[in-house]
Amino acid sequence: MTLIQKLLAGAGVAGAVFVMAGPAQAAKLAISCGAVGQELTLCKEGVEAWSKKTGNEVDVISTPNSSTERLAVYQQMLASGSSDVDIFQIDVIWPGILGNHFIDLNDYMADEAKKHFKPIIENNTVDGRLVAMPWFTDAGxxxxxxxxxxxxxxxxxxxxxxxxxxxxxxxxxxxxxxxxxxxxxxxxxxxxxxxxxxxxxxxxxxxxxxxxxxxxxxxxxxxxxxxxxxxxxxxxxxxxxxxxxxxxxxxxxxxxxxxxxxxxxxxxxxxxxxxxxxxxxxxxxxxxxxxxxxxxxxxxAALGGWQLSVSKYSKNPELAADLVKYLTSYDEQKRRAIKGSYNPTVADLYKDKDVLDANPFFGDLYETFTHAVPRxxxxxxxxxxxxxxxxxxxxxxxxxxxxxxxxxxxxxxxxxxxxxxxxx
Structure with a gap:
């Protein structure tokens, strides 16, 4: 039993691990994903597509729906220096709390970061280090x-x-x-x-x-x-x-x-x-x-949303960063917006006809999403x-x-x- 499974069990939370298979000799990663609504399904689909493309294996770990419980599990894992999870899905309010445990993603995707909403990139930057890439934004x-x-x-x-x-x-x-x-x-x-x-x-x-x-x-x-x-x-x-x-x-x-x-x-x-x-x-x-x-x-409207961070305790940080780059890309955010109504953090997607056809209110509430009130x-x-x-x-x-x-x-x-x- 991995550390995260022990912590989930100790918290009385049902956590599930889903394995995306790759070649036996391939590297193996683990990513924690939420399970509210279609989150877990969409995460597994995105991870599976990357696994097929790269030939690497990924464990998708389901974490508590409650962000309060999830933060407690993350803090215990990261404080122990555990390498059980390579990529953490983190709340928009956590970069300042957890950032010291994550690598600087500027080293891997500084150019990609410029395509995302600037306030969220600034939110995810701690002491000049980009500790998380935006995955989807939220507003009530x-x-x-x-x-x-x-x-x-x-x-x-x-x-x-x-x-x-x-x-x-x-x-x-x-x-x-x-x-x-x-x-x-x-x-x-x-x-x-x-x-x-x-x-x-x-x-x-x-x-x-x-x-x-x-x-x-x-x-x-x-x-x-x-x-x-x-x-x-x-x-x-x-x-x-x-x-x-x-x-x-x-x-x-x-x-x-x-x-x-x-x-x-x-x-x-x-x-x-x-x-x-x-x-x-x-x-x-x-x-x-x-x-x-x-x-x-x-x-x-309260500013919400989730980001992806790579643990500095990961044994494969470069590969983990590549998975983060894939999951936060234009094409993957478009798929998630159409299939699950998850608000993109790539500004250009709010002009995309397919996205607006699936979510008519995205265009009408653009100001709500881009001027949400931060906690x-x-x-x-x-x-x-x-x-x-x-x-x-x-x-x-x-x-x-x-x-x-x-x-x-x-x-x-x-x-x-x-x-x-x-x-x-």
């Missing part, structure tokens, strides 16, 4: 049932207040019509990194800042942030089920795709699944920017994980009713000040 979007909005004469909401009223109206009407399982809105409410993404969007949309500002100032304890989180707390038990407090991306998608929610906040990957052949809501779904906080607010990982550096954890716990306490926003945010500010004193 609002999914809605086109058929239900048409049925009840409602338009796509532009503010959270409009969304709340429309969700409640349709939820109540549909329940009276016999669908007792209908809800108005589902999102990622579990106490994990996904809740940080949702809550950053709420706060920023009301003009309440981004928890910690780029200059390091702690900004979260303000009236607009309190209003944003109190608004979200009002959804629980009214337009959102109590169970949303345990939902991750797939939990929310399961309710929406089964036809039991009017609105959903999720990432773009859910589009292709919602329109798959066996989806009960196929052809009935629309995608729009997330609502503004109010008439004077703005639509705010404060750069400002807080290696302390980001603690900052985010304290934030999502405070938000979760407010959503669950154990604290009010007026109680939770001053206490959060106090915790963050204590963390800041240790240095960020």
């Amino acid at each position: 979007v609002l999914y809605y049932r086109k058929d239900l909005l048409d049925k009840y004469g409602e338009k796509v909401p532009e503010t959270w207040d409009e969304m709340t009223k429309t969700a409640q109206k349709i939820e109540e009407a549909e329940r009276k019509d016999g669908n007792s399982k209908m809800w108005g809105y589902v999102f990622q409410g579990r106490a994990y990194e996904g809740l940080t993404c949702n809550a950053v969007e709420w706060v920023a949309s009301f003009g309440g800042g981004t928890i910690v500002e780029p200059n390091g100032d702690i900004s979260i304890n303000n009236d607009k942030a309190k209003q944003a989180i109190a608004t979200a707390a009002g959804w629980i038990g009214t337009i959102s089920p109590d169970g949303v407090l345990g939902y991750d991306e797939e939990g929310a998608r399961g309710v929406f795709q089964s036809g039991n929610s009017v609105f959903m906040r999720n990432w773009p990957y859910a589009w292709s699944l919602a329109n798959s052949a066996d989806s009960p809501v196929k052809g009935k779904v629309g995608v729009a920017p997330l609502p503004r906080g109010g008439d004077d607010g703005q639509s705010a 404060p990982s750069t400002a807080t550096g290696t302390n980001y994980n603690k900052v985010s954890s304290d934030f999502w716990q405070a938000v979760h306490a407010t959503l669950s009713g154990t604290q009010t926003a007026d109680q939770a945010l001053p206490a959060l500010e106090h915790k963050l000040k204590r963390t800041k004193r240790s240095g960020w």
Whole structure:
């Protein structure tokens, strides 16, 4: 049993290893891939194509869906200097946390990097070293049932207040019509990194800042942030089920795709699944920017996305870098965009007819994807994980009713000040 399998087992996580066979004498690599939606399937397909092309063998290792759990597994592996995994799929917020364990990809693909969105390349550059190549980018979007909005004469909401009223109206009407399982809105409410993404969007949309500002100032304890989180707390038990407090991306998608929610906040990957052949809501779904906080607010989408990094403990770093170059290339990102709605990081693909035919909203929401709101990982550096954890716990306490926003945010500010004193 490899170290990563032991760590996955110890974390109570089911991890699977898939081997892409090559000649017996060929080099062997291992890559960790996520398994949200079609991620694992698309990763395996891309790896298999590279294996056939080069004749090398690759283990594809499935890691936890929860980014929080995945980071813990990665940190233990990398701290041990293990060579079990050559390529790590990392979150957009991790370069500053894990970058010291990765090789400088500028040595292998500096020219290719110029084709990707500049802000993401800058995000993935630590002390002048390109520690990760962008694989796909993400920004939160609002999914809605086109058929239900048409049925009840409602338009796509532009503010959270409009969304709340429309969700409640349709939820109540549909329940009276016999669908007792209908809800108005589902999102990622579990106490994990996904809740940080949702809550950053709420706060920023009301003009309440981004928890910690780029200059390091702690900004979260303000009236607009309190209003944003109190608004979200009002959804629980009214337009959102109590169970949303345990939902991750797939939990929310399961309710929406089964036809039991009017609105959903999720990432773009859910589009292709919602329109798959066996989806009960196929052809009935629309995608729009997330609502503004109010008439004077703005639509705010959290910046997400995943990158590929090569471990400096790899026994075959040059070969691993070649696989990364292949997986992040124009052609492979195009395939993933068409088949799985994964947002490319190569700018030219947003003008590609095949990509836009498969994902009509990519063109309409281009500004949403390119101007997404980053979480404060750069400002807080290696302390980001603690900052985010304290934030999502405070938000979760407010959503669950154990604290009010007026109680939770001053206490959060106090915790963050204590963390800041240790240095960020």
